[in-house]
Amino acid sequence: MKPIVVKDQVRLGPARCLQLALSGMGYRMFRSMVTVSILALAVAFLVHVLCFGLLEQRITVRAWHDLGPLREAGAWVARLTQPDDDAAIFHALVQDRPQRQAEYARFAGADAATMAQGRQDARLLRDFEQYLGNLSDRDRVVLTAGLEALPLLRSMRDAQVYTQFTGRLQSLKLPSPLGSLQKLETLVHQALPRLDALAGRIKAGQARAIAQVHQDFPGQTPLALLAAPPANLEAQLAQAGYAVDPGALKRLAPLAQAELDKMALARMIQSREVRDLLARQLGTPVALVNQAGVLQWLDRASRAQWLVQMVQDKTGEHPLPPDRLLSIAQTFRRQQSLQAAVGDQTFEDGEDAGMPTGTLWLIALSFLVCVVGVANAMLMSVTERFAEIATMKCLGAMDGFVMMMFLFEAMLQGLFGGLAGIVLGLVLALLRAFAEYGLLTLSVMNGFGWLLLAAGGSLVAGVLLAALAAVWPAYVAARLAPMEAMRVE
C-alpha cells in the first residue's frame, strides 16, 4: 500500500470563492435578509442625520439670504430714526464693508489714517470679546463680574479696577487676553478712548444727517418715506452723507409698504368690539388677539372679506381692501417661516456657514451608532457560523478561502443594505425637512450633488465597515484549530 504523502493544498481562485459564497448566500436568503435589513437601518440612520443636517444648513442660509431685504429695510428705518449705538459701530468697523466705512468716514469727517486706526482698534476690541466668549461660563462670570466687554473695559480705566481684573485673571490661572497684558493695557488706555472719540464723531454726524432728512421731507416718518420714496429721495440721502445702494430704495419700497399695511391692520383691530368678534372667530382669548395671530389666520379670501366688512360695520372706518390684507398675510407667513428657519442665528454676508456644533455632534453620534450597528450585525452573523467555519476547515478549507468567502458575502450584504439604507435615509431626511420647513426645502434642492455625495460616502462607509466587521471574526475563527472553533459559543 502507498504511504501517505502530504503536499500543499490547492488554492481556490477568487471566482470559485465568489461562486461558493453566492450559492451559500442563496441558501441562507432569509438570514441574509435579516442582516441586510439591520445594515440598511444603520446606514439609513446615518444618511438621514447627515442629509437632514446638510439640508437644514442650506435651508437656514437660504432663509437668511431671503430675509436680507427685510433686514435692510429695518436697518434703513433705524438709520433714519437715530444714530447707531457704540457696539454696532465697533462691530461694523471690523467688518469688511468699504461702503459702510466710507459713510462713517463722511459722518465723522475723519481721514483715511484715522479710519485705519479705528479699524485696528476695533479688531483689538473684537479679539478681547472673542477671548471672553471662549471662556467657560463660570470663569467668565467670575472674571467680568457679569459685565459685557465694553463696560468692563471702560471700568478698567480705573487703575484699581484694572488691578482687580488682573488679580482675578491670575487666581483663575487664565492666559492673559490678547496674548499679553501690555496689549490689554493698550486697549484700555489708548485704543478704547480713541474708539469712543471716533464713535462720538460718527454719531454726531449721523444725528446731523437725520435732522437734514427731516428738514428735506418734513412731516414724513422714515417708514412712510421708504414706502413711497419721492423721486429726489436718493439724491437727498446721498447729500446728507448716507451711502445708498443704487436701486435699493425701489427694492425696499414694497417691504416698507407691507410694514405700513401691518400697522394699519393693527389699528383696524384695536377696538374692543372688533377684538371680541375676532376672538370668537379665531377661537382664542381676547387678550391673545394680536396682529400676528390675525395674519396667520388670514389665509383665504372669505376671511379677509369678513374681516373688512366687520371692521366697517363696527367702526365706520375704511380699512385696507381684502386683497391687500391677503397679500400682506401671505408675505408675513413666508417671513415667519424664514425667520423660524433662521432662528437666532446670524451669518456674515458672503460667508459659507458651517454646521452648528449640535448637528456635528449628532452626525458624529449617528456615525457611531452606524458603526456599532453594522459591526454587531456582522459579528452576529459570523459568530453563529463558527461551527460551519470549523466544519469547512475539517474538510480541507484554507484560511484564505474562509476569509474570502466572508469578505464577499459581507461586501454584498453591505452593498445591498447600504443602498436600501441610502434610499430610506434620504426619503426620511426629505420628509422631515418638508415637515419642518415646508416648501423652503424645494428652494435648496437645485443640484442633488451634495446630497448624493453624502449618501455615497455613507454607502462606502457601510460596505467597508461590514467587510471589516465580518472578516475580522472570520479570521479569528479560521486561525483556530477546527475543534477549538467548534467549541466557541
Add this chain to the structure above:
Amino acid sequence: MKLTQLDAKPTPTNPADKPVIIRTLGLIKSYGRGDATTYALRGVDAAIFRGEFIAVLGPSGSGKSTFFNMIGALDSPSQGRILIDEVDVAQLSAVELAFLRCRKIGYIFQSYNLIRYMTALENVTVPMAFAGVAPEEARRRGLDLLDLVGLKERWFHRPIEMSGGQQQRVAIARSMCNQPRILLCDEPTANLDLKTGAEVLNILVRINKERKVTIVCATHDHRLLNICDRIMWIRDGKVERVEERANVKVTIGRIGGEA
C-alpha cells in the same frame, strides 16, 4: 447490505509485521490551567495499523473524542507527538494540514456536522471543491457516493429534511469523497436506532474491506466488537489495553473486560 455482514471474519493481525499508519507518543491533552486544569488524555501511546478496523471503546468522558480530534489533526495536543505515516503532524504547515484533512483523512462526527444550508449532494461535493475537482466531475462522483450509501434519490434534500441515519450516511459519503486513506469515526451509530446503526456499520465494513481504508471508530456500540479487527480500551485518558477481536469474549450483558 445485509445484517449478516456484521459477522465479518476478523483479519488475523500480527503487530510485529503490520506497518503503522498512525502513532501517538505520550499524548497529553489538558483543558484550562492552574487549579482548574482537567486532563482529557494523560499520556496515550498508541499505534494503529494500516488497513485495520480498530474500535476505540471506553466509558463516557474517558477521552475518546479528544483522541479522535488529536489523531485527525483537528486540535493540537498539550504534549506529545502524533505521527501519521511517520510524519509529525505538528511540523505540517497550514497548507499541508488542509491537504491532509481534505484528502488523506475522512471524518465522521458524532453530530454529523453537515452544513445546514446545503443539499446532500452539495455537502458531499464541498471537500471536492476544496480539492480543486471541477464542479461537473464533483457532481458525478458525489452522486456515485450517495448511491453507495443508498441516498442517490435524495440528493437534493437538506439536512433538516433527513433522518439522523440519512444524515450520518451523507456524512459517510462526504468523508469518502476524496478517497481518504484513513477514516475516523466518532460514535457513528450513537444517535441511530438498531437497524440504521447496522446499516451504517455495514457501509463502514465495506469501505474497510473493499477500499482498504484504515478505520478508527470511537464508539459505545457493542456490535462493533463483531466487525472490528482490534479493540482499544480507553479509561481516564489512558489506554487500558489493546486486544485482538478474536481474543474478546462477547457475551450478552457483559462484554469484554468492561464491568
